[in-house]
Amino acid sequence: MLELLQQPAILISSIITLIALSLYFDEYFERKRSSETQKKVFQDTKQKSAELLQAAEEAQTNLLSEGNFVTKQLIQEYSDKLSDLIKNSGNSINSAQGQLIAFMEDLQKRSSDFEEASKISTEKRISQLFEHLEEKLSDFLIQTEQKTATSIELELKSVRQLIETYKNAQLKMIDENIIAMMEQTLSIILTKKLSLKDQLDLVYEALEKAKIEKFIV
Amino acid sequence: MNDILTIILKDTFTLTQLKTRLKALKVYLIKEFFGGDIEQSPSDLNWLSNLPQSLYQQFTKDNVYKTFEDIEEAVHTLPVLTVYLTFEPNENSLYQIGSFVRKLYATSLLLDIKLDLNLLAGCAFVWKGVFRDYSLRAKLEEKKPEIINNFKKFLR
Numbered sequence A: 001m002l003e004l005l006q007q008p009a010i011l012i013s014s015i016i017t018l019i020a021l022s023l024y025f026d027e028y029f030e031r032k033r034s035s036e037t038q039k040k041v042f043q044d045t046k047q048k049s050a051e052l053l054q055a056a057e058e059a060q061t062n063l064l065s066e067g068n069f070v071t072k073q074l075i076q077e078y079s080d081k082l083s084d085l086i087k088n089s090g091n092s093i094n095s096a097q098g099q100l101i102a103f104m105e106d107l108q109k110r111s112s113d114f115e116e117a118s119k120i121s122t123e124k125r126i127s128q129l130f131e132h133l134e135e136k137l138s139d140f141l142i143q144t145e146q147k148t149a150t151s152i153e154l155e156l157k158s159v160r161q162l163i164e165t166y167k168n169a170q171l172k173m174i175d176e177n178i179i180a181m182m183e184q185t186l187s188i189i190l191t192k193k194l195s196l197k198d199q200l201d202l203v204y205e206a207l208e209k210a211k212i213e214k215f216i217v
Numbered sequence B: 001m002n003d004i005l006t007i008i009l010k011d012t013f014t015l016t017q018l019k020t021r022l023k024a025l026k027v028y029l030i031k032e033f034f035g036g037d038i039e040q041s042p043s044d045l046n047w048l049s050n051l052p053q054s055l056y057q058q059f060t061k062d063n064v065y066k067t068f069e070d071i072e073e074a075v076h077t078l079p080v081l082t083v084y085l086t087f088e089p090n091e092n093s094l095y096q097i098g099s100f101v102r103k104l105y106a107t108s109l110l111l112d113i114k115l116d117l118n119l120l121a122g123c124a125f126v127w128k129g130v131f132r133d134y135s136l137r138a139k140l141e142e143k144k145p146e147i148i149n150n151f152k153k154f155l156r
Helices: A002-006 A008-193 A196-212 B002-010 B015-034 B042-050 B053-057 B064-077 B091-104 B136-142 B144-155
Strands: B080-085 B110-115 B123-127 B130-133
Touching (some): A008 B136, A008 B144, A196 B080, A196 B091, B002 B053, B002 B064, B015 B042, B015 B064, B015 B110, B091 B110
Parallel strands (some): B080 B110
Antiparallel strands (some): B123 B130
16 A cells, blocks of 8 residues: 555546546436436326327317308208299299290280381382382483484484585685696696697787786886 | 997897897907907807997997996896796797787887796786786686686586
8 A cells, every 4th residue: 555655646546537437427327317307207298298189189079060060050051042042033034034925925916017017008109109100201201202302303413514514624625726736737738738839829819918908018 | 329239139039138148249349359268159159240240330449348338227227028938938939929029019128038837828927016917827716716616516
């Protein structure tokens, strides 16, 4: 032991080891206690959860049963109301159908009456129209005949005038050109046929005539 | 001077002839008196040779120009009858017409011959500015209504 004391290093090491062990055991027990506490808390929590779950299930079951009842009640109500509605609608449709048939029958009757009246009126009007047309046609034919006769007379008059105008124009043209044509013809013929003696005789004749007329004094 | 013109006018009937012949005589006399070498046509020379000697004797070297001046003045006073013919007369025709005119009217009457083919036949005169037509054209014009009526008889 003295030897040990004489060697301080070993002593210090031994002390430190002792302290470390002490701390280890302390920690070990502390952790063990904590684990147990946690385990207990877990158990409690689990139990509580199971209880809650059970309660919830019960509540759900209650709710579901109540909901089904209400739904069935509503469906019944709707079904009743719908039946009433269908029944009412059927009555209305039947009534409307009856009215429609009555209206259609009335309409048919009126149409038949109108058709009959229209037929009588049309026949009457056609008859009048034919009478009127006959009169008009007769008048028209008389007028056309008169107009045609007048037109033909005018046309004939116009043609006669045209012929007369043309004839006068042609005659005027001939009048104007006859002398010129004669002069031209005579000029051609006399130049060839008239002898110098004849020409001189004509000059002598002209000179004598001028003297008789006392043109040349 | 009047004697000279009378001699010339004996066989000269137209104004053109007179002017040509006076020119020929003047040329001849100037050549005779003053010399020169102007040639003259055979017809002029022929006419000059037929003139009487007495005519030539009236001209001298001194009076030749003056005498011609007087003759030209006298020519302006001569009566001129313009005659429109439908043919071109030759010398002989001109002589015949001229002779007839001189016989019928005055001896100093000159003719101015012109050509107008539109007259057809016969002639027309202008005397002292007045025209008178004695041609066939005038006769046709005069008988125009009658001719047209005759034609119309055939047309209608």
